[in-house]
Amino acid sequence: MLKIDNITMKFGGVVAVNQFNASISKGEIVGLIGPNGAGKTTIFNMITGVYKPTLGSIIYEVNENEEDITGLRPDKIAKLGICRTFQNIRLFKELTVMDNVFIGNHLRLDSGVFSAVLRLPKYRSEEREQFEKSRYLLEKVGLYEERDEKAFSLPYGKQRRLEIARALATDPKLLLLDEPAAGMNPQETQDLMEFIVDIKKEFKLTIFLIEHHMEVVMGICERIYVLDHGILIKEGNPLEIQNDQKVIEAYLGVE
Numbered sequence: 467m468l469k470i471d472n473i474t475m476k477f478g479g480v481v482a483v484n485q486f487n488a489s490i491s492k493g494e495i496v497g498l499i500g501p502n503g504a505g506k507t508t509i510f511n512m513i514t515g516v517y518k519p520t521l522g523s524i525i526y527e528v529n530e531n532e533e534d535i536t537g538l539r540p541d542k543i544a545k546l547g548i549c550r551t552f553q554n555i556r557l558f559k560e561l562t563v564m565d566n567v568f569i570g571n572h573l574r575l576d577s578g579v580f581s582a583v584l585r586l587p588k589y590r591s592e593e594r595e596q597f598e599k600s601r602y603l604l605e606k607v608g609l610y611e612e613r614d615e616k617a618f619s620l621p622y623g624k625q626r627r628l629e630i631a632r633a634l635a636t637d638p639k640l641l642l643l644d645e646p647a648a649g650m651n652p653q654e655t656q657d658l659m660e661f662i663v664d665i666k667k668e669f670k671l672t673i674f675l676i677e678h679h680m681e682v683v684m685g686i687c688e689r690i691y692v693l694d695h696g697i698l699i700k701e702g703n704p705l706e707i708q709n710d711q712k713v714i715e716a717y718l719g720v721e
């Protein structure tokens with residue numbers, strides 16, 4: 467589904483990511499770990515079009531078509547079905563829970579701005595459908611009861627779920643989660659793990675996630691890439707990663 471071929475990202479003299487390779491198959495949950503500043507978020511930023519890699523390519527396979535998405539604009543990449551959440555929650559804090567998800571839907575509306583402004587029948591029927599979909603997503607993430615609350619008033623764990631619900635509203639095929647368990651307590655973390663596995667099945671997603679909570683990475687990822695100073699030092703299943711000397715020295719050992 468995603469082939470990352472030798473991508474490098476330089477910021478002036480800093481090589482944030484150096485010749486990184488990865489391949490993700492449809493339906494997998496894959497982890498990306500490494501110490502602070504290893505280059506993980508930079509990789510997500512290259513996949514989602516925030517940064518154009520200095521070198522290398524990113525190929526995305528959708529419906530058996532291969533598409534070179536290297537350096538495409540973020541909105542184009544989102545339209546192809548790649549969606550993300552952020553390390554620091556980025557909700558529309560003053561909007562209601564429902565409106566936050568509803569906005570995510572708009573990426574998928576066919577009727578343009580023109581029919582939205584004039585509220586033409588096509589727009590209205592699409593809008594109704596999207597409302598139903600938002601409702602379903604909120605029920606799915608357990609936030610329907612809170613639909614009229616302002617996003618900022620939700621506890622942290624629920625804000626993260628809402629951010630994921632908003633991402634799901636764009637109908638992603640590949641979902642990138644940047645530290646979804648950050649700031650969560652053990653119970654919220656446990657719930658999040660079940661939630662991620664659950665939405666992966668229900669929405670037929672492929673998931674690539676950055677996470678510092680080792681119990682999340684080891685608990686739900688089938689494969690893991692380990693990055694250190696911008697360089698891939700190991701790729702393998704959770705057991706292989708936990709037992710690798712280089713990984714222990716670079717990362718796990720310093721926990």
Ligand SMILES: Nc1ncnc2c1ncn2[C@@H]1O[C@H](COP(=O)(O)OP(=O)(O)OP(=O)(O)O)[C@@H](O)[C@H]1O
Pocket residue numbers: 477480481482500501502503504505506507508509553
């Ligand atoms: N826009 C930028 N301009 C300059 N340097 C940058 C930029 N973005 C990232 N960097 C640098 O690239 C390196 C990798 O940063 P990145 O945020 O990708 O790491 P990370 O693995 O996601 O870290 P963390 O776990 O702390 O979030 C760091 O040295 C960082 O300072």
